[in-house]
Amino acid sequence: MPKKNLIAITLLFLAFAFVDISLAATIANLSPVFKPYRDANKGIKIAIRSFEEDGHARLVSLDPETFTTEVVDEGAISFADVKTTEWKGTRFIHALHKYTAPVAGFENQGMRSAEVKKGGLFLTMDLCPSTKGFDRDAFEATEALGTPAPIAIAVSGLWIERHREEFDWIRREESEGRLAITWMNHSYSHPFDRLREPKENFLLTPGVDFEDEVLRNETLLLENGVTPAPFFRFPGLISDASLLEKLKALSLIPIGANAWLAKGERPRNGSFILVHGNGNEEGGIEKLLKFYGENKGVRLLPLKEAFERK
Ligand SMILES: [Zn+2]
Known part of the structure; x- marks a missing residue:
């Protein structure tokens, strides 16, 4: 190929690459x-x-x-x-007040299972910052139950920024109709120190700007074409009454879980199942795959169906 043509083609590629970048919204x-x-x-x-x-x-x-x-x-x-x-009197406002009402303690506050008896389960998956790859097999096994497969993904900004390829893969599964994703906010940086007590850890770590953690993550999602759902998953499922109050002011409903598989909790009808798909909790993913295998015809439901009808 003449050198001139090669240069022209290279320039064309560069131009397209540039256009692609400029498509990301500011x-x-x-x-x-x-x-x-x-x-x-x-x-x-x-x-x-x-x-x-x-x-x-x-x-x-x-x-x-x-x-x-x-x-x-x-x-x-x-x-x-x-x-x-x-x-x-709307369903959302009712739920927002109910699940952000102050309660004692620090663990698993908010909504943990469906309000009404449901013939199905709610799969929630956390993508906390991680240096590992992701659990693609869990997504594919979920899709094998029937598509589009409902899943609520609690994503942190740092996970997205360090896992562009994996994030794009999930987005493609969504746009091509294999996953029906409820995008939950899991904070931007997901603070965590394994040496700290829960009451001073995760988003309760002294010095953490809670609102900034929430809004920075939403900004990143919007830049990537994702409209965040009005749900929030506290990192580590750790919060207190003051964070619940702040979450209410941001119009977000806290989503806990009553079937954290890696902790040995068993799903029953209407359960919010919790697994980590960020490579950090292989035991949970193994249990999810085993659960699918042992419960043929298991039915997953979108998170919004967990709320009672008026
Ligand atoms: Zn997390």
């Missing part, structure tokens, strides 16, 4: 808001975040009946004439 000034409004179909929605995406004013909008979130243009929304009575 997200700035992500802030918590609480602004109910009525959408075009007369349904009540609540804007829970405002931010700028490549300079355009956007909102993260929550449907307080279905627990789904989406990004909308702020300019297209009118906040006029919504009465408190219209949003106060």
